[in-house]
Amino acid sequence: AQTVTQSQPEMSVQEAETVTLSCTYDTSESDYYLFWYKQPPSRQMILVIRQEAYKQQNATENRFSVNFQKAAKSFSLKISDSQLGDAAMYFCAYRRGSAGKSTFGDGTTLTVKP
Amino acid sequence: EAGVAQSPRYKIIEKRQSVAFWCNPISGHATLYWYQQILGQGPKLLIQFQNNGVVDDSQLPKDRFSAERLKGVDSTLKIQPAKLEDSAVYLCASSFYPGLAGANTGELFFGEGSRLTVL
Numbered sequence: 001a002q003t004v005t006q007s008q009p010e011m012s013v014q015e016a017e018t019v020t021l022s023c024t025y026d027t028s029e030s031d032y033y034l035f036w037y038k039q040p041p042s043r044q045m046i047l048v049i050r051q052e053a054y055k056q057q058n059a060t061e062n063r064f065s066v067n068f069q070k071a072a073k074s075f076s077l078k079i080s081d082s083q084l085g086d087a088a089m090y091f092c093a094y095r096r097g098s099a100g101k102s103t104f105g106d107g108t109t110l111t112v113k114p
Numbered sequence: 115e116a117g118v119a120q121s122p123r124y125k126i127i128e129k130r131q132s133v134a135f136w137c138n139p140i141s142g143h144a145t146l147y148w149y150q151q152i153l154g155q156g157p158k159l160l161i162q163f164q165n166n167g168v169v170d171d172s173q174l175p176k177d178r179f180s181a182e183r184l185k186g187v188d189s190t191l192k193i194q195p196a197k198l199e200d201s202a203v204y205l206c207a208s209s210f211y212p213g214l215a216g217a218n219t220g221e222l223f224f225g226e227g228s229r230l231t232v233l
Contacts, residue, residue, distance in 0.1 A: 004156075006156075035220070037222075044117070044118075044227070045157075045205070045222075045224040047222070050220065091157070095220045101147075101159050101170055102147075102159070102222060104156035104157045105156050106154070106155050107155075
């Protein structure tokens with residue numbers, strides 16, 4: 001069974017600084033997708049960024065980028081120029097193929113200090 | 115575009131009582147998921163539907179939980195009888211049919227969740 005591990009239950013960052021959230025996963029599959037989702041307090045979870053395993057290039061979405069190390073099964077999220085609105089719980093998720101179920105880590109709570 | 119709708123947002127019941135949650139996915143999304151999110155943990159898949167058929171219900175406690183998706187659109191998740199450990203947020207999510215041309219492959223669209231407290 002696939003597992004997703006987020007080893008940092010809590011992280012904090014100063015506004016305008018950069019922070020990196022860690023995620024490792026375990027799989028024997030070759031076709032899979034990795035995601036970072038953001039869950040603000042009492043609000044719905046939304047997609048931050050997605051990485052297809054077959055792509056070597058790391059995904060980037062504005063201030064959000066990932067470091068995808070396929071051999072090491074590592075998928076970290078970097079948030080640059082952190083903003084107060086980035087404060088939330090962040091979940092790393094793995095999905096086998098395009099139709100498989102998504103498995104989530106236990107999340108990292110990010111605090112942004114003004 | 116309307117998002118995933120869930121109701122009720124909050125529910126408090128006594129143990130051994132029953133409860134039902136409703137979800138209406140984004141129009142055109144063939145796949146619907148119910149996740150259980152216990153405080154401090156990540157979401158855990160309970161059941162996945164493809165149209166009105168069940169794809170995966172391996173982690174659904176079938177002795178007390180049931181779910182249906184009649185007509186392949188909205189869905190209901192029921193718990194009967196509830197236990198204290200069922201206290202959680204129940205998240206509904208939907209996604210495009212896998213492989214659909216132009217679809218955002220793999221992305222889940224979530225509702226705001228239904229928070230259940232069992233006393």
